[in-house]
Amino acid sequence: MLGSSLFKYPVQVRVNRGYYIKIQMSDEPSLPPLPAVSWDQQSQNFSYISRKRGRNNHQAGNSSPLLFNSSDPAVFSSDDDPGLDNYVEGRPKKRYVGTWFQQRPATDDAPNTLLQQTKRTLTRDYDSGVFLGSDGTTDTDCGDHLNCLKLPARPRPHPIRMSQAEMAARQKIEDCLDKGHESVDLWSMGLEELSDGTIERLGQIVNIPYVTKDVAFVPREPELKVFLSLNRLSRLPGSIFDLTHLVVLSLRGNQLKELPPAICKLRNLKQLNLSHNLFSHLPAELLDLLQLGGKLSDLTLYANPFIQPQGCTESLEPEVDGNAETFSCPGPEVTHRYERPMEESEVPRYLTRWLGRSPVQFCDSMGQVLSDFHTALDSEISVLPVEVSSNKIGLAATYSPQAWTSLRGQETKPSAVPSLLEMALRSCYRSSQLPDLEFYIPEAPDHLQELLRRASLQKHMGGLICSNCRKTLIVPPMQWIEWRELRTSRFMSNAREEFAIIYTSPYTNDASEIAVPFLYRACSWNCGPKDLDKDKGWNMPEGGKTFRTIHPGYF
Amino acid sequence: MKRLYSASGDDADPSAPSKYVTLVSGDGFEFVVLREAAKISPIIKGMLDPRSQFAEAKDARCVFQEMSGLVLDKVVEYFHYWYRYKDSEDVPDMDIPVELCLELLAAADYLGLDQANMSTK
Numbered sequence: 001m002l003g004s005s006l007f008k009y010p011v012q013v014r015v016n017r018g019y020y021i022k023i024q025m026s027d028e029p030s031l032p033p034l035p036a037v038s039w040d041q042q043s044q045n046f047s048y049i050s051r052k053r054g055r056n057n058h059q060a061g062n063s064s065p066l067l068f069n070s071s072d073p074a075v076f077s078s079d080d081d082p083g084l085d086n087y088v089e090g091r092p093k094k095r096y097v098g099t100w101f102q103q104r105p106a107t108d109d110a111p112n113t114l115l116q117q118t119k120r121t122l123t124r125d126y127d128s129g130v131f132l133g134s135d136g137t138t139d140t141d142c143g144d145h146l147n148c149l150k151l152p153a154r155p156r157p158h159p160i161r162m163s164q165a166e167m168a169a170r171q172k173i174e175d176c177l178d179k180g181h182e183s184v185d186l187w188s189m190g191l192e193e194l195s196d197g198t199i200e201r202l203g204q205i206v207n208i209p210y211v212t213k214d215v216a217f218v219p220r221e222p223e224l225k226v227f228l229s230l231n232r233l234s235r236l237p238g239s240i241f242d243l244t245h246l247v248v249l250s251l252r253g254n255q256l257k258e259l260p261p262a263i264c265k266l267r268n269l270k271q272l273n274l275s276h277n278l279f280s281h282l283p284a285e286l287l288d289l290l291q292l293g294g295k296l297s298d299l300t301l302y303a304n305p306f307i308q309p310q311g312c313t314e315s316l317e318p319e320v321d322g323n324a325e326t327f328s329c330p331g332p333e334v335t336h337r338y339e340r341p342m343e344e345s346e347v348p349r350y351l352t353r354w355l356g357r358s359p360v361q362f363c364d365s366m367g368q369v370l371s372d373f374h375t376a377l378d379s380e381i382s383v384l385p386v387e388v389s390s391n392k393i394g395l396a397a398t399y400s401p402q403a404w405t406s407l408r409g410q411e412t413k414p415s416a417v418p419s420l421l422e423m424a425l426r427s428c429y430r431s432s433q434l435p436d437l438e439f440y441i442p443e444a445p446d447h448l449q450e451l452l453r454r455a456s457l458q459k460h461m462g463g464l465i466c467s468n469c470r471k472t473l474i475v476p477p478m479q480w481i482e483w484r485e486l487r488t489s490r491f492m493s494n495a496r497e498e499f500a501i502i503y504t505s506p507y508t509n510d511a512s513e514i515a516v517p518f519l520y521r522a523c524s525w526n527c528g529p530k531d532l533d534k535d536k537g538w539n540m541p542e543g544g545k546t547f548r549t550i551h552p553g554y555f
Numbered sequence: 556m557k558r559l560y561s562a563s564g565d566d567a568d569p570s571a572p573s574k575y576v577t578l579v580s581g582d583g584f585e586f587v588v589l590r591e592a593a594k595i596s597p598i599i600k601g602m603l604d605p606r607s608q609f610a611e612a613k614d615a616r617c618v619f620q621e622m623s624g625l626v627l628d629k630v631v632e633y634f635h636y637w638y639r640y641k642d643s644e645d646v647p648d649m650d651i652p653v654e655l656c657l658e659l660l661a662a663a664d665y666l667g668l669d670q671a672n673m674s675t676k
Contacts, residue, residue: 364669365669366669415637415640415641415642416640416643416644416645416646417636417637417640417641417646418646419663419668419669420630420633420659420662420663420666420668421660421663421664421668421669423633423649423651423659423663424651424656424657424659424660424662424663425656425660426651427651427652427653427655427656427659428653428656428657428660430653430656431653431656437656437657440657441657441660441661447664448660448661448664451660452660471648524646526644526646
């Protein structure tokens with residue numbers, strides 16, 4: 001109420017910017033024009049030229065943070081002026097612009113050298129953060145700075161883009177992960193290449209448990225099934241061999257030439273389909289999965305252009321092996337009867353028998369073949385000579401140990417110590433930067449880069465190991481092929497478990513497909529082929545009585 | 556020439572070269588190595604061949620300007636590793652740190668420490 005009565009009189013109201021004006025409430029307040037002054041930060045003075053703020057000159061570097069305020073300086077009048085009491089309109093007042101602590105007494109006229117105004121020049125800041133698309137100067141400006149930072153490295157290949165087919169495959173894999181599907185169906189998707197990153201995701205699959213009332217929760221390991229059939233893959237991603245829960249792997253109808261030895265890491269594999277590829281041989285490590293205790297129970301090998309031993313005759317006579325009658329040609333089913341209780345786990349699903357071995361190929365640490373014999377696994381060969389055979393199959397053994405002795409010489413003894421080159425390569429192989437390592441040796445001769453590239457490729461495929469001692473190796477100094485014959489077994493036991501019967505039948509009925517080539521790699525001379533120690537039989541459990549089955553339904 | 560040939564004679568000769576050789580790295584580290592172990596490298600073997608007129612052969616001292624002491628240390632370790640295990644069946648692994656692998660790769664290539672040379676000592 002008091003306020004309203006006050007406003008009937010002309011009052012002095014202090015408004016913005018410190019001006020005292022006299023207003024009538026009935027009138028519109030009229031603000032005086034802003035003074036035509038501007039605060040200059042460099043000189044700490046007013047300038048009456050322009051109201052534009054002066055451009056901050058960063059390069060001078062002499063302005064203290066106190067003076068950096070972007071807003072207009074405060075304008076105030078001296079309220080405590082003693083002349084305020086007898087204030088009359090129109091009296092010129094002292095006006096100050098800026099904060100009170102920036103006002104200097106008139107006596108302090110000592111020149112501040114730091115605050116000397118520098119001449120303003122029109123130069124451009126590099127890191128202004130603002131550039132225009134049409135501004136061509138940015139490229140040339142930055143180029144000068146970057147040129148001196150360039151490392152003397154070789155040009156790197158561009159990263160490979162993911163193909164459409166792989167994108168689709170990745171989408172399917174993500175779907176399977178979301179829904180907890182263990183069967184990953186990548187049939188006939190036109191895949192030409194599959195990267196590690198795509199397959200790696202499958203390692204994270206989690207089994208979604210089936211939960212119902214009154215059923216105890218049982219955690220179960222996922223049983224992954226991957227179907228890559230009918231694609232155009234020429235190489236497998238190494239990460240597929242890290243999927244420990246992989247149970248079914250179908251590679252049927254691809255263009256694979258080599259099965260990586262890392263296959264032996266898939267201990268839970270039950271079903272493996274390799275048919276209709278370009279495999280010329282299999283890794284010796286695959287035999288691990290066929291051994292007693294291995295889970296692999298369904299292996300499909302044909303049709304593949306497997307390397308055959310020279311002189312494999314098609315008409316083979318049955319031979320007597322000890323007391324057991326075995327057949328070296330794809331013979332009929334054989335029955336083994338055991339008059340004792342047996343477990344099914346005592347008999348492997350696949351039985352193999354050693355047939356023969358090719359000569360050994362020797363390499364130096366660079367991968368140059370030194371021996372006369374060359375396995376030439378990359379080329380389109382279909383027949384290799386046989387050096388040592390089991391003499392039970394009509395293989396024409398050549399017995400040419402000259403390659404072995406010519407390298408060893410007469411008096412020197414082969415050493416099991418790996419070369420320093422190989423050891424350094426293995427050390428490189430352990431590095432996580434292996435794919436980039438070849439670019440770090442720009443001035444070295446090309447063969448070292450070739451070796452590093454080879455190591456990188458092998459790591460991508462899952463790595464090579466010595467078939468004998470299981471050490472990782474990069475360039476195998478020795479490799480050779482051993483041929484084996486396969487038979488499948490069937491186990492039967494009567495209800496009272498008094499006796500057991502094992503039927504074995506040939507894996508194939510085609511005589512030209514008996515010998516399956518397995519490639520062995522050795523890390524040193526010690527791990528070379530040991531033909532004399534080889535067990536040349538079928539490794540059936542002892543104590544059985546073997547006879548030829550007249551018809552399979554004998555019991 | 557005659558004198559040189561006689562110096563390269565059998566080991567019983569009192570003027571036969573010493574059992575040890577000195578390998579010097581680029582940064583001045585010296586390693587005294589068994590001559591027989593160092594001769595696994597065909598390069599060092601050629602340097603130390605008494606029939607050659609190399610200064611290295613006379614002084615039994617090889618300087619490798621381009622190798623650092625760290626790398627030559629590993630190379631020398633390898634020489635003795637090879638010498639120790641060349642005839643044994645069971646060979647333990649020699650540790651090569653990853654940060655040295657590239658330099659050792661180049662050094663091994665330079666010294667010709669290849670599998671083919673390993674087998675024929």
